[in-house]
Amino acid sequence: MKGMHIVHTEASCGWGGQELRILSEASGLIGRGHRVTLLCPPESRIFAEATKFGVPVVALPIARKKLRGARALRAWLKAHRPDVVNTHSSTDAWLTALAGLGWKDAPPTVRTRHISAPTPTNGLTRWLYTQATRYIVTTGEKLRGELIARNGYPAAMITSVPTGIDDSRFGPADKAAARRALGLAEDAHYLGIVATLRSWKGHLHLLKAYAGLERPGWNLLVVGDGPMRGVLEDKARELGLADRVTFAGHREDPEQWLRAMDIFCLPSYANEGVPQAIVQAMLTALPIVTTPVGSICEAVEADASALVVPPQDPATLRLALQVMIDDPARAQALGAAARQRALANFTREAMLDRMEAIFRQLAEAGR
Known part of the structure; x- marks a missing residue:
């Protein structure tokens, strides 16, 4: 043709x-x-x-x-x-x-x-x-x-x-190897977000939720750059999180950062279609916590392949993250279901x- x-x-x-x-x-x-x-x-x-x-x-x-x-x-x-x-x-x-x-x-x-x-x-x-x-x-x-x-x-x-999303690039892999390649501690736990640092991606709400997360040994990875970076770094210092939050900036290898994570979070509150980062995390078989904004819930199904919480609600977001941390079997099942859904619909x-x-x-x- x-x-x-x-x-x-x-x-x-x-x-x-x-x-x-x-x-x-x-x-x-x-x-x-x-x-x-x-x-x-x-x-x-x-x-x-x-x-x-x-x-x-x-x-x-x-x-x-x-x-x-x-x-x-x-x-x-x-x-x-x-x-x-x-x-x-x-x-x-x-x-x-x-x-x-x-x-x-x-x-x-x-x-x-x-x-x-x-x-x-x-x-x-x-x-x-x-x-x-x-x-x-x-x-x-x-x-x-x-x-x-x-x-x-x-x-x-x-x-x-x-x-x-290219499923030959994004997929589950050895977390320890990914962490070694990125210079992260292999024995730590990481929840993370991959997104341009814009207000509506909800980074500020994630920082507030993380600040009250009473789960020792868990660190936050913020992958991406954008106009909110200075504001977010200031907020992390204000909340006393500077030593537990990594601002990785723009990366050409987001697949490595996703493989290093234990939980993925995207608490957007506006302007979303089906976010690429959500699908990338799904293909990586990560447990996901997100919001029902735009077309996000066309990608993930609440309680079947992700936990979905109201936007701009740090307290409820924190509870969902705690559920994922405290019930690793459920988290693993949600991640596996997310990967299968992405392979079937979003390649x-x-x-x-x-x-x-x-x-x-x-x-x-x-x-």
Whole structure:
């Protein structure tokens, strides 16, 4: 079957699960014989990271909603004539829509909606999503349902495709070996979180829960970097936790850190689809404590493959962590169930199959 030319646009200069999803998906489809190009601002982190994933990248001035960006996009798209364009953030979605105005054979556009923040219900946004965009992909079924029920968008043009994780990279392994490789104590116990340090990931609530955790020998691993780092380090010192919390920063080897953990916790309170870190922890067979935010509970099932607690509730979060610590047999069973659920539903190959089919359908309809 003939390969397609797929273009991704990303205006965000940040770094997190959304950007990783774009690069993982793009590199996977390149591996399947497609031509994929990423268009993004030259100052963005994703521009610097793309080559590590083997993804061709072109710098365009699309970090802001300015006419210059729309003109640059239109000129590039007209010169290269891709089969389909996949937009990812508000700014590049609007610029791509403006670039297509009055262009009769403009390439069809897919809008991927990564987060659970409400989409505006005004007429201009409706035009963007249902007229300027040919198809919508969400990273969770709950996000899809909200666009249908709250925004009134046609169900037939929206599909949920959760981010898939490479199960050949993430999986259970020798904890002692992982800890030795990371310079961690082999005989200690570790609960941890892997996430960009943003407020809504709930790190502050985790620190408060951990501060009252009366379980000697348990340490906290905070893997990731971001705008909240200084605030979190200050809070750890304020709570007297500085010698028991490791701020590992951004890591290229999150699989090693997950293998070193005994329990994984993600106490998010907003803006989640199906978080990649949750699926990574599931594939690693870790016992998980999390919250029912966004589409998290499409990944884990409460009491079957994770313990689920209310968001922004450190006291209840602490109790759930204590349950995991005090009942290792139950914790192990939850971790094993989580791994099987992830293998059945959230692999990278499953994501690539579904996205490839969507792009193919639109590309062939546009010919």
